[in-house]
Amino acid sequence: MSEIALEVRNIVKRFPGVLANDHVHFALRQGEVHALLGENGAGKTTLMNIIYGLYHPDEGEIYINGQKVTIDSPHDAIRLGIGMVHQHFMLVPVFTVAENLILGAEPTKGWSLDLRAAREAVRRLSKQYGLEVDPDAIVEDLPVGVQQRVEILKALYREAKVLVLDEPTAVLTPQEVEELFVIMRQLTERGVSIIFITHKLKEVLAIADHITVMRRGKVVGTTTPDETNEAGLAAMMVGRQVVLQVEKTPAKPSEVVLAVENLEVEDERGLPAVDDVSFDVRKGEILGIAGVQGNGQTELVEAITGLRRIRRGHVRLGGQEAPDRAPRYLIEHGMGHIPEDRQKHGLVLSYTIADNLVLCTYYKPPFARGLQRNQAAIVENAERLVEQFDVRTPSIFTTAGSLSGGNQQKVIVAREFSRPLSLLVANQPTRGLDVGSIEYIHKRIIQMRDQGAAVLLVSAELDEIMSLADRIAVMYRGKIVAVVVTGEVTKEELGLLMAGSRVEKVAG
Amino acid sequence: MNKPASFANWKIFWKRWGVGLSVMLVIVAAIVYYYIRSPQATEAVLASTLRQSVPLVLGALCGLLGERAAVINIGIEGQMLMAAFVGFLVNVYTGNLLLGAVAGVAVGALLGLLLAFMSVTLKIDQIIGGTVINILAIGLTGYFYKVGLSGHGKLNPIPLGPLAKIPLLGTVLFDNPPITYAAIVLVFVVHYVLFYTPWGLRTRAVGEHPRAADTLGINVYLVRYVNVVVGGALAGLAGVYLSLEAVGSFERLMTNGRGFVALAVMIFGKWTPLGSWGAALLFGFASAIQTQLQFGGKVNIPPQFIGMLPYLLTIIVLAGFVGRARPPAADGIPYEKEG
Numbered sequence: 001m002s003e004i005a006l007e008v009r010n011i012v013k014r015f016p017g018v019l020a021n022d023h024v025h026f027a028l029r030q031g032e033v034h035a036l037l038g039e040n041g042a043g044k045t046t047l048m049n050i051i052y053g054l055y056h057p058d059e060g061e062i063y064i065n066g067q068k069v070t071i072d073s074p075h076d077a078i079r080l081g082i083g084m085v086h087q088h089f090m091l092v093p094v095f096t097v098a099e100n101l102i103l104g105a106e107p108t109k110g111w112s113l114d115l116r117a118a119r120e121a122v123r124r125l126s127k128q129y130g131l132e133v134d135p136d137a138i139v140e141d142l143p144v145g146v147q148q149r150v151e152i153l154k155a156l157y158r159e160a161k162v163l164v165l166d167e168p169t170a171v172l173t174p175q176e177v178e179e180l181f182v183i184m185r186q187l188t189e190r191g192v193s194i195i196f197i198t199h200k201l202k203e204v205l206a207i208a209d210h211i212t213v214m215r216r217g218k219v220v221g222t223t224t225p226d227e228t229n230e231a232g233l234a235a236m237m238v239g240r241q242v243v244l245q246v247e248k249t250p251a252k253p254s255e256v257v258l259a260v261e262n263l264e265v266e267d268e269r270g271l272p273a274v275d276d277v278s279f280d281v282r283k284g285e286i287l288g289i290a291g292v293q294g295n296g297q298t299e300l301v302e303a304i305t306g307l308r309r310i311r312r313g314h315v316r317l318g319g320q321e322a323p324d325r326a327p328r329y330l331i332e333h334g335m336g337h338i339p340e341d342r343q344k345h346g347l348v349l350s351y352t353i354a355d356n357l358v359l360c361t362y363y364k365p366p367f368a369r370g371l372q373r374n375q376a377a378i379v380e381n382a383e384r385l386v387e388q389f390d391v392r393t394p395s396i397f398t399t400a401g402s403l404s405g406g407n408q409q410k411v412i413v414a415r416e417f418s419r420p421l422s423l424l425v426a427n428q429p430t431r432g433l434d435v436g437s438i439e440y441i442h443k444r445i446i447q448m449r450d451q452g453a454a455v456l457l458v459s460a461e462l463d464e465i466m467s468l469a470d471r472i473a474v475m476y477r478g479k480i481v482a483v484v485v486t487g488e489v490t491k492e493e494l495g496l497l498m499a500g501s502r503v504e505k506v507a508g
Numbered sequence: 509m510n511k512p513a514s515f516a517n518w519k520i521f522w523k524r525w526g527v528g529l530s531v532m533l534v535i536v537a538a539i540v541y542y543y544i545r546s547p548q549a550t551e552a553v554l555a556s557t558l559r560q561s562v563p564l565v566l567g568a569l570c571g572l573l574g575e576r577a578a579v580i581n582i583g584i585e586g587q588m589l590m591a592a593f594v595g596f597l598v599n600v601y602t603g604n605l606l607l608g609a610v611a612g613v614a615v616g617a618l619l620g621l622l623l624a625f626m627s628v629t630l631k632i633d634q635i636i637g638g639t640v641i642n643i644l645a646i647g648l649t650g651y652f653y654k655v656g657l658s659g660h661g662k663l664n665p666i667p668l669g670p671l672a673k674i675p676l677l678g679t680v681l682f683d684n685p686p687i688t689y690a691a692i693v694l695v696f697v698v699h700y701v702l703f704y705t706p707w708g709l710r711t712r713a714v715g716e717h718p719r720a721a722d723t724l725g726i727n728v729y730l731v732r733y734v735n736v737v738v739g740g741a742l743a744g745l746a747g748v749y750l751s752l753e754a755v756g757s758f759e760r761l762m763t764n765g766r767g768f769v770a771l772a773v774m775i776f777g778k779w780t781p782l783g784s785w786g787a788a789l790l791f792g793f794a795s796a797i798q799t800q801l802q803f804g805g806k807v808n809i810p811p812q813f814i815g816m817l818p819y820l821l822t823i824i825v826l827a828g829f830v831g832r833a834r835p836p837a838a839d840g841i842p843y844e845k846e847g
Contacts, residue, residue, distance in 0.1 A: 054723070075725030090720035092713050093837070103713050104724030106706035113704055154724075 083155025288469025567770025585767025591747030616744015
């Protein structure tokens, strides 16, 4: 157990304007799960890209089994037994599982690919490590959790002894996370050492043998789950005490702002996704929509925000139905939207932060002057919001695409919150964010409620719903199966409702 | 329980191959019908179909090799034209057809190298890179071309022994000049390489998700270079076909848009060699019919309109079928390494 499988010493990596890794030390023992914990932009991914040969360190050494090595390319890393599962999967979507597995290290028969051997390899590895996958399935048709297994299989096929998992749980449902943990345990039992990158404290405490915390490019310290707890880790990550429990006063709901009546919406394939859904959200309250992902939440939010056609039913904002459900009408009547996919629907990644901050208002004074843009006003607005919402960026003219996830989310929040809102629709507002950012965004949402906005919060994280929402509507297979008052039900009861079983404790 | 299973199998089979089989059947029936009515004209049209399809299918193979590795090559026209010209010149001055052909192919490959350098290394917009090649070829060939040069013969048909004596099939398939044979063989070679070899798997991966290929230790730039250069050689062969096999001399702008039609052929063939071959035969047929109609003298349509046939077909095919085809995901996007 105590043999060192991989060690880095004094790694330094500079990017223009940032010191991404500042004399980093890190040691991975044989057969352990070693969590690398840190906020977005703390330098975790940079360090792993150095280990995998994608970046070249400016200083420092890497040792594998005590031997000093240089890793100039992924090719070297693979040769040295390092496998990496990237945060954004590196799978060719149109290839089969078997084809993805062998890509770059193909078994051959004469000049031909030996796809039979490839399928065999998938089956053998599947069996050996308990990772069930169909070798002939096309990757793009597979659920994310299974795609991740394919990624792990890819590394195992290359006989990886050290496996780097870069934020593997960010895209998974709670059940899939459980399955992943089981897989990780099986891997370590077979002698694989795992570096587990994450910023979720609970997961770290559940699975890691050792925990190394990074902050702003430096290693803050290494500890074990027995020696610390969530609060301790959060403080190490952020550098100050973090309030994990959201503080809020009881809601003072008044008139109805958003009224949804008998709403029916279809998904891309024309199948009913939202089925006869009705609910109200009142001024001064947060209504949480809980549910396992894929039960119609996405379509519901898109219908409410005017992004998807309604098949039947009504959505009224302040008692009025929007003509043609135009998003601009909704925006001008006080709807704010934090979309589920911030990169696809929340930001124009190739635009600057300043431009992204006026996406809802660019055509109105002061940002427009006749047909022209008022650059001075746009810059002034951006400087003020970046300061106010603590967006960490080298400049307001940096493109949104080059920011970290947390800062991208802050740009969206800043844009939406800088207008007077009567309704805020927040869909997975903290997905993939670190504790510091989560704390911040939670505070802002509560603040919005206290200022008199109605808030519709959709989240797959039950903890988030339970700590923020005043009332909770549970969605299951396109229907609202229950509306409950927070605090009157337990987490277990909510979990059961989310899984589709009926509990008669309906309120509001 | 046996019956429903086999019925289901048959249904799946029909769903997959039904349309193709029906079309094939209609084509064969039509050929037999016309062969009985007028053997000579049918043989002439079919033989001409095959030969007309040669530059198109070679051009399409060039295009799809590049695009499967995510490099769009709209310079096929220029590569063909330059190769046709150089191949012809070498033949004029050496009197050697083989040397001319080799020189033409080499020029095509060289222009492929130029395109690869511009689009892979310099990361210039690929459309502009291809256009540069087209303009370069038109300019150079136009400037250096002298009227009155005459070559030494052309590549002649090689009948394949007794096979060439089979009625209809023999004349159409087994009595062709070398590049025509080569084109047919190359269709299958490229198909094999692309779908059954490690190189093909890597090429397709580079065209779909270059970063994934990179993280697996595949040299994205090398894959793109090789594919574009080999593609250039194929386009060169198409050019040599025009000047040394089809005509036996060079004329200004003799490619006449075939490089662009080849791209339409490639898209219609859904970026696959076999599909492209089918599409090229369709276009070849349109050209063959056009010639037959013009010189058969039986119809009273102005020749200009008949001459439009292949191009009309291009427009119809592209407008009607492109929507369903799916190009490689990274097509046309230069790859930027990290770090």
